[in-house]
Amino acid sequence: MAPPRWKSGDGRRRRLLLLLCCCLLAFPCHAQQITNTNTNISHRSDQGGIHSFVGTYGINYGRIADNLPPPEVVARLLKLAKIRNVKIYDAEHKVLDAFRGTGLNLVVAIPNEFLKDMAANPAKAMDWLNENVQPYYPSTRIVGITVGNEVLGGADTGLAEALVGAVLNVHDALRMLRLDAKIELSTPHSEAVFANSYPPSACVFKDDLMVYLRPLLDFFSKTGAPFYVNAYPFLAYMSDPSHIDINYALFKPNAGIVDPKTGLHYDNMFDAQLDAAYFALEAAGYSGMEVRVAETGWASAGDATEAGANMENAVTYDRNLRKRLFLRKGTPYRPDRVAKAYIFALFNEDLKPGPTSERHYGLFKPDGSVSINIGLKGLLPSSAPPHPLLPFKRVGAWGWIVQYSAALLPCTLFFLALGT
Numbered sequence: 001m002a003p004p005r006w007k008s009g010d011g012r013r014r015r016l017l018l019l020l021c022c023c024l025l026a027f028p029c030h031a032q033q034i035t036n037t038n039t040n041i042s043h044r045s046d047q048g049g050i051h052s053f054v055g056t057y058g059i060n061y062g063r064i065a066d067n068l069p070p071p072e073v074v075a076r077l078l079k080l081a082k083i084r085n086v087k088i089y090d091a092e093h094k095v096l097d098a099f100r101g102t103g104l105n106l107v108v109a110i111p112n113e114f115l116k117d118m119a120a121n122p123a124k125a126m127d128w129l130n131e132n133v134q135p136y137y138p139s140t141r142i143v144g145i146t147v148g149n150e151v152l153g154g155a156d157t158g159l160a161e162a163l164v165g166a167v168l169n170v171h172d173a174l175r176m177l178r179l180d181a182k183i184e185l186s187t188p189h190s191e192a193v194f195a196n197s198y199p200p201s202a203c204v205f206k207d208d209l210m211v212y213l214r215p216l217l218d219f220f221s222k223t224g225a226p227f228y229v230n231a232y233p234f235l236a237y238m239s240d241p242s243h244i245d246i247n248y249a250l251f252k253p254n255a256g257i258v259d260p261k262t263g264l265h266y267d268n269m270f271d272a273q274l275d276a277a278y279f280a281l282e283a284a285g286y287s288g289m290e291v292r293v294a295e296t297g298w299a300s301a302g303d304a305t306e307a308g309a310n311m312e313n314a315v316t317y318d319r320n321l322r323k324r325l326f327l328r329k330g331t332p333y334r335p336d337r338v339a340k341a342y343i344f345a346l347f348n349e350d351l352k353p354g355p356t357s358e359r360h361y362g363l364f365k366p367d368g369s370v371s372i373n374i375g376l377k378g379l380l381p382s383s384a385p386p387h388p389l390l391p392f393k394r395v396g397a398w399g400w401i402v403q404y405s406a407a408l409l410p411c412t413l414f415f416l417a418l419g420t
Contacts, residue, residue, distance in 0.1 A: 051105070052144045052183075053340050054085060054105055055084060055340075056326065056328055056341070057083065057085065057340075058087060058340070058341070059078075059345070059363070060087050060088075060294075060343065060345045060346065061074065061086050061345070062089060062346070062352075063088070063092070063347075063349070064351045064352045065349040065350045065351050065352075066351055067350060067366040068347055069367070069379075070098070071098035071099070072098040073368065074095075075098050075099055076379070077364065079102065079104070080377050082376075083376075084105055085342065086099075086105065086106050086107070086346075087294070087342050088107070089149065090109055091108040091110075091128075096132070096136045097136075097140075099140045102141075104141060105143045106141055106144075107143060107145070107146060108132065108133070110145065110146070110147050112159060114128065115147065115151070115159060115162045116158065116159065116166075118162075118165070119161075119162035119164075119165030119169065120162075120165070121169075122169040126173040126176070128170075128173075129170070129174065133145075133183070137183075142183060143182075144183060144185070144186060145184070146187055146294070147170055147185065147186070147187045148166070149187075149188050151187065152189060152190075152192070152209050153189070153192025154192070161212070163187065164212060164216055164219075167185065167187060168219065171219075184225055185223065185225060186225045186228050187216070188294035188295070189227070189228065189230065190230050191232075192206075193205055193206060193209055193280075197272075197273065197276040198276075199257065199260060199272075200264075200276040200333065201264075201279050202261070203276035203277070203283075204280050204284075205283075205284055213284070217281070217289070221286055226291060227281060227286075227292070228293070229273075229277050229294065230295040231273040231277075231293045231341075232297070233249040233250075233269040233273065234297070234308060234313075236269060236273075237307065241308065246313070248268060248269055250316045251316075251317065251321065251323075251324060252316065252320070254267065256268075257272070264332040268324070270324070274291055274331045275331045275333040275334065277291045278333055291334075291337070293340065293342065294342055295342060295344040296321065296342075297314075297361045298313055298361070299314060299356075299360045300360045300361070300362075300372055301359075302360065303355050305355075306355060315373060318372055319374040321343070322374055324339070325341060345362050346362060346364060347365070348361065348362035348365065348366070367379070367380055369381065
């Protein structure tokens with residue numbers, strides 16, 4: 001039987017149908033690529049479970065202010081800015097509710113004022129978890145709990161004595177709830193725990209703090225938790241601006257320093273501060289422990305006595321830090337340990353006490369617009385100059401158009417050939 005033949009009047013419809021088929025063949029290729037990419041991401045996430053830190057960049061969401069947007073708006077801002085890792089300084093239920101189902105990784109905190117009670121009474125630790133974790137987990141992705149903040153090195157020795165007991169009791173309660181393998185337990189330290197930090201290889205912990213640090217480090221080495229440190233090149237520079245090159249503190253081109261013991265070269269203070277912590281841990285016998293930065297940032301304004309606190313330096317530091325973290329590389333002494341850091345902070349906090357700088361670390365203003373413009377997208381247009389990387393996002397959109405144009409070109413040529 002002879003195949004059916006097209007009528008001469010159907011030529012235009014035939015050519016249009018062939019063109020439509022070609023278009024449909026072109027577009028699913030990209031859709032399939034997206035599907036495969038998402039599948040791979042989900043697969044990697046499933047393999048490792050809920051990680052306490054995804055990627056290398058996070059942010060501290062402080063709320064000592066009377067003008068901040070509600071937490072549900074903050075969650076939208078964080079997703080718009082593509083920041084996955086978030087750390088707060090308490091366990092505010094409004095935040096926990098607002099973060100439900102968002103996919104944001106949240107670290108909550110047990111404030112210092114609770115530590116003595118938790119150390120003395122294990123039931124207090126369980127009560128805290130039953131009130132602040134159990135009703136929200138896992139729909140709110142609580143991936144970590146910090147027990148206290150900068151406890152060691154302060155004036156309250158009673159609080160320092162309570163820290164270890166509180167950590168152990170919280171861990172026991174997590175284990176009873178079968179959450180100890182899903183929620184990371186840690187405590188952030190200030191640089192006050194170090195006897196010295198320059199050069200990095202000379203850094204050691206203060207002798208009088210080892211009575212508290214030793215059991216903490218023993219415990220965290222068993223659980224696999226990192227050593228969290230609050231590292232601020234801004235504070236180091238401000239303390240000695242006549243002897244510290246501000247370019248070294250800001251990741252700008254400079255001669256750097258060479259550690260006389262190791263011969264390692266440092267071209268920025270952030271890496272040197274990280275390695276100083278690694279050397280201190282090694283000297284104490286914990287060479288396998290990871291160091292992560294719980295806080296770092298640069299003030300965009302300050303008092304006359306606060307050297308370097310201005311918007312230009314804040315933009316430079318936060319922008320260059322973000323670029324450095326996105327390289328996913330280690331430090332000169334620990335090249336295989338990828339640096340990870342929580343930036344301080346999400347917002348300017350107008351009620352924080354202390355010098356002016358304390359109220360001017362925020363990347364965003366309370367209305368959700370950008371304050372320190374490092375290329376993140378805010379809820380409102382920013383009046384600040386655009387970040388140099390922004391044009392590349394527009395180039396990416398043109399690349400999408402070029403991709404489809406290339407896919408359709410053969411179809412178009414085929415269509416033209418049929419018409420001849």
